[in-house]
Amino acid sequence: MSGAADTGDGTSAAEDGTTVVGLRGVTKEYAGGVTALRGVDLTVREGELLAIVGPSGSGKSTLLHIVGTLDRPTAGTVHIAGHDVAALNDRRLSALRAQHVGFVFQAFHLVPGVSARDNVAEGLLYSGLPRSVRRRKAAEALDRVGLADRLHHKPHQLSGGQKQRVAIARAVVGEPALLLADEPTGALDSASGAAVMELLRDLNREGATIAVITHDTEIAGSLPREVRIRDGEVVADVRNPSSAPSSVPSSVPSMAAGAEL
Numbered sequence: 220m221s222g223a224a225d226t227g228d229g230t231s232a233a234e235d236g237t238t239v240v241g242l243r244g245v246t247k248e249y250a251g252g253v254t255a256l257r258g259v260d261l262t263v264r265e266g267e268l269l270a271i272v273g274p275s276g277s278g279k280s281t282l283l284h285i286v287g288t289l290d291r292p293t294a295g296t297v298h299i300a301g302h303d304v305a306a307l308n309d310r311r312l313s314a315l316r317a318q319h320v321g322f323v324f325q326a327f328h329l330v331p332g333v334s335a336r337d338n339v340a341e342g343l344l345y346s347g348l349p350r351s352v353r354r355r356k357a358a359e360a361l362d363r364v365g366l367a368d369r370l371h372h373k374p375h376q377l378s379g380g381q382k383q384r385v386a387i388a389r390a391v392v393g394e395p396a397l398l399l400a401d402e403p404t405g406a407l408d409s410a411s412g413a414a415v416m417e418l419l420r421d422l423n424r425e426g427a428t429i430a431v432i433t434h435d436t437e438i439a440g441s442l443p444r445e446v447r448i449r450d451g452e453v454v455a456d457v458r459n460p461s462s463a464p465s466s467v468p469s470s471v472p473s474m475a476a477g478a479e480l
């Protein structure tokens with residue numbers, strides 16, 4: 220896989236080791252003539268916890284798909300964990316995604332009929348680790364999200380909040396450089412939603428870099444950084460002084476440092 224040094228385009232995003240996401244002038248036009256993103260610049264550094272907030276149709280999910288390398292921009296450059304996405308073919312892009320990005324979606328997307336542990340172990344499918352190690356790490360990740368006693372439960376036997384915690388465990392079990400969450404609390408009652416947000420904060424305190432899409436301005440305002448999008452453009456990028464700094468190392472071992480979850 221090509222590294223940061225050989226992208227040759229001179230952007231600082233590619234060269235700065237602490238930059239996890241570097242978007243420059245990213246535009247996305249869908250077939251049918253919708254321009255969902257218009258010249259978006261966005262830099263996310265290691266250890267950040269940020270909200271991406273904006274009205275319905277403003278381009279939040281499109282942005283998340285491009286940052287997560289699920290989709291490519293029409294114009295502009297995307298660097299993820301030092302890699303220029305444009306330089307990678309689809310196979311290498313899949314490998315980059317599997318290695319560096321974890322996803323959490325509003326609708327959980329767990330595999331039905333499969334235990335919580337095996338759902339989480341799926342997050343390590345492309346890791347090259349033997350099945351026994353994947354299963355052990357999955358159990359550890361479930362313990363980390365407070366579900367040590369639900370290893371063998373199947374999705375239909377779990378509450379909404381528990382399902383989302385399983386999905387978060389699956390997203391972080393491989394210790395990705397970046398965790399992307401699209402409306403992770405959107406399908407949850409307010410108590411479960413608050414618990415999921417608290418879990419994301421905990422993971423961030425331990426070193427995870429996290430971007431959370433939300434409609435909820437209260438959630439957005441409670442996070443250390445808030446990127447506001449309207450009509451495909453970043454209209455504000457603010458630091459919220461009231462929230463705890465996200466990148467201060469705690470005494471807990473950092474995921475970024477390769478510690479066990």
Ligand SMILES: Nc1ncnc2c1ncn2[C@@H]1O[C@H](COP(=O)(O)OP(=O)(O)OP(=O)(O)O)[C@@H](O)[C@H]1O
Pocket residue numbers: 249250251253254255273274275276277278279280281282434
């Ligand atoms: N696959 C697609 N093909 C064509 N147009 C699309 C496609 N996906 C999204 N769009 C359009 O792009 C714009 C941005 O969509 P996007 O899903 O990014 O918005 P959003 O901010 O995530 O909205 P919501 O809060 O409702 O989830 C919308 O106008 C949408 O209709």
Ligand SMILES: [Mg+2]
Pocket residue numbers: 279280281
């Ligand atoms: Mg969306």
